[in-house]
Amino acid sequence: MALTPVKKQTPTFTASVSAAAGAFAGLFVGTAQGSGLLGIVVGALLMAILGFVSTGLIEKEKIVRAVVLVACGIAGFAIGGLPAGIIGALFGLFFGWFVFWLATGRYRSRLAPYLTSGQVLWHFTFRVICGVIFVFLITPILVVMPLSFNAQDFFTFTPEMLRFEAEGYSLKHYRDFFTSDQWQSALRNSLTIAPMATVLSVGFGTLAAIGLSQPHVPFRRAIMAILISPMIVPLIISAAGMYFFYSRIGLQGTYFGVVLAHAALGIPFVIITVTATLVGFDRSLTRAAANMGADPVTTFFKVQMPLILPGVISGGLFAFITSFDEVVVVLFVGSAGQKTLPWQMFTGLREQISPTILAVATILVVISICLLTTVEMLRRRSERLRGITPT
Amino acid sequence: MKFSKFSALAATTALCAPMAYADGHMSNELTLVSWGGAYQSSQHKAYVEPYLAMNPGLKVIWDESSAEAVAKLRAMNEAGNVTWDLVDAVASDSMRLCDEGLAEEIDHDNDLAAAPDGTSASDDFGALLVSDCFVPQIVYSTTFGYRTDLIDKPDSVCAIFDLDKYPGKRSLQKRPIDNMEWALYCDGVAKDDIYDTLSTPEGVDKALAKLDTIKDSVVWWSAGAETPQLLADGEVVMGSTYNGRLFSAIAEQNQPIGMLWDMQSFDLDGWVMPAGLPEDRKARAMDFLKFATDTQRLADQAKYISYGPARASSAPLVGKHAELGIDMAPHMPTDPANAGNVHVYDYEWWADNRDDLDGKFQAWLAK
């Protein structure tokens, strides 16, 4: 859907903007090769020519882009071997797209027609800034994934890895994870403790959230404060307190103790998400159900539950991940029999250098992506049910 | 090393009902506490696997909590619910545990195996029996490793204070023990006078002033795995850590790292039995303890890790590395070639002054 009619840009415009971008890229390539200034000039010149030429070749866009891609790849390879070649090809891919994006005027199609060119420039600068922040957000994951295939037992990018040689990579850390008794039992423990803690916090939490969202609740603020406190109290204090107290009543070092502790930590998330869902809940629906003769239990399961289910599930996922990623409390409250994945990772970091924890992290990231996609689909479903169509 | 959900549940049940086992019988569960990593796996291979072969019905559970052992034992004792059977602890911790009545006293001659030639256990361990509750297993040392490709070979511990000759960062443990002694030693204090000097406020200032000269070039570590990682990255050019970690980085990972044994700080690690175990568990733990600390077992452990066996009679039995096939004796901290100039730290002195000096050390660090 184009808000603004697409119109071809002048060669001068395309050439000058691409030259600016080229100069910027040239600065980096230039300094790496010894002379920043030369890099700027060469980069600007090359891109200016490319920009100028491409406006005349709009019909042959695909061919020109392929040529740019290959040329940059080869240039990179000539400068610094395979890694630089790949970076060069990426540059080529980007610039090929960039010049035509400018030349065809496509960049304006989604923007309001009345924007000044300054506003358009700001619009895209802002997007670039946001892009950089998003990269910041996922940087650790980008680092962890390749390192988990490291053939060495250190958290280091070895020269072999950087040269993309096959012997620099290996699946041995994944093999370690799947064959080691310790990791497997840690995984089993995590998979036992986290769901039980989740069930506890979701069960109690949902009931309480429904109670809290009633119109007249005495001491609402105080109760809310107490229920949210596990999220607020510094973890080390919670851990120490639970440790002393649970030892005294014989819960320290038992499954039940760890489950209780994790359930307590997960409760604020359930309360927060479920009360948020209930804010948008139309109370007349329950009255209508009661009017039609449904008893409170039926009303709850047939009317209220399906509508707040997404909130409950997303709260449950937060509670699950709290338990699944929790190390401080389990370190104190648990003992050998309850060693969870994060605990095993902690020992891994402290007592031996093993990228196995990176392999585990990669696996967990993949699982997280699946879970997040599930949440997203559930949310769309809930919006459909409530009659809000996603735009 | 299986601790499935079932066995853990079974352990819990067993703990809740210790009376269920008739007296005189040995418990079928054994919870051992250790440090994790390569060290724990060497214990598993040298002690636990042969013991399991002799006692088929037994379940051994490892708990990697030695770092928090004293705190956890104290809390367990407060609560009257001790879930551990044997704890691997360093000598100073064992003394604290013994002092506080948290550890069982052991009659070394009666409870432990004699050497093959009949020497009694207490003579075989000799001076290493630093506490009545402690059965030493290994002698380890905190010593320095350096990058052979980045700096010249240092031959004295004072190289850490010589930024001109050995430029680059160093890693030191984030605690006063050892560092204060090295600082005074390199500041010209005679080895025998170190603790006398450190007992005075001026001595403490002197040590901190010496450390101050390299403060900006130090990366402080708190976990044993950090220095090998930092050395492998080239992040530091030299750093202190436990000698076994350096051995594995050098011999098993083929890193360009060399050992600096000068003024290595000797320390002991061994078993401690929590006080107040029920009879059946105590009997089992004693039986295991006797087996695991006999001459052959201690020598066997040295096949997997480069820590010196605590018994004099084990030393001649130390052989080759189980996988690499290299001779282990030259890699032991106790080997005469390595033990020319060693630092033996004063447990008693540190027990008294640890809290005080730690406060000063941390205040200095934070400045």
Added chain:
Amino acid sequence: MSDTTNSGPVLAADGTPLKRSLARALRMQKIRALMLIAPLLLFVLLTFILPIADMLFRSVENQIVSETLPRTVVALADWDSESGEAPDEEVFTALAEDMKIAAEAKLHTRVGSRLNYENPGISSLFRKAGRKAKKWDIENDGPFKEKFLDIHKNWGSPDVWRTIQVYSPKLTNGYFLNAADMKKGADGAEWRPENEQIYWTLFIRTLIMSLAITTSCIILGYPVAWILANLPSRSANLLMILVLLPFWTSLLVRTSAWKVMLQQQGVINETLVWLGLVADDARLVMINNQFGTIVAMTHILLPFMILPMYSVMQTINPTYLRAAKSLGATNWTSFWRVYFPQSVPGIGAGSILVFILSIGYYITPELVGGTKGVFISNRIAFHISSSLNWGLAAALGTILLVVVLGLYWAYDKIVGIDNVKLG
């Protein structure tokens, strides 16, 4: 509706006055709501609040001295600590008796370690005396003063006795004084020597660092929240996954990844050197200092900033901005005067959340903080698991908790705790 002219009370269907009937209905409603909340409230009170209260009580508890040395404490009550002399034989006899009983129960060294926190060296006095005291016969072996002095000359030091006297009450403020870099001197509280002062520095540093982390979270979070709120929901939800993904990746792994990124031989420095922007021998120091801590913690806490901001910004109608612009406002004015004020609640919510969470962090500062980037929580952890000074840990924890609860209260006042949304 009937056009009745009755002036009596309005009646409900069953004939009771409507007012009373409504009041009963309201009461029923309240009770029902409380019944729903009760299980969780009980659960949290038992599994969480009680343990914490119990832990915090340790910060004033000091029964160990009077319980282990009951006779000594009584005998010592009359001793004048200003006299400059050790107490007389009566006190030593009481101590001998207490020590004998304590040593048989192996409790004497616990008192020793307790008092050693206040006066280094006492630990070994008790250890040595206990060893001898086990063999004493209290009736016949006196006088004990000489015997104690034989064991160690410091038994004659008034300073040691003053410590025992000062710490004999069942409750003490000693841990709190310690937590504020003070100690119980001869005339009440006094500052510790400067080379032992650490906690004020750490508290202030923790606050400043948390503030820096919060600020950088605002700066990085605001544009992201804005773009999430203004993109069509399908693309926004996809980008949301990028925000939530790190949130769901193990904290330990993220921290180690930052180590790999930031160290001097790390990814960023290598890239900068390769690009020629930084000389090989002048690599940037970005880890084991405050910078590293701020970067890693900002990354870890950023989602907690973005999510509340996002949920507030979603409710801001974009037409307001367009209206402002069509009325002639510049881009900046329309943002600053129209959009920004409406997004302030989101900033407030996110900031206080991030601030509270960062104050209590300890694993990340431990791993990347070096010496200048450690927080007060690191010391609490140290005192819990390493130095075993649990009373001091509890006192530090109490102070930290009071600060956090104060912020929490402010949060509730300014934003309202109901307005936190996660995703």
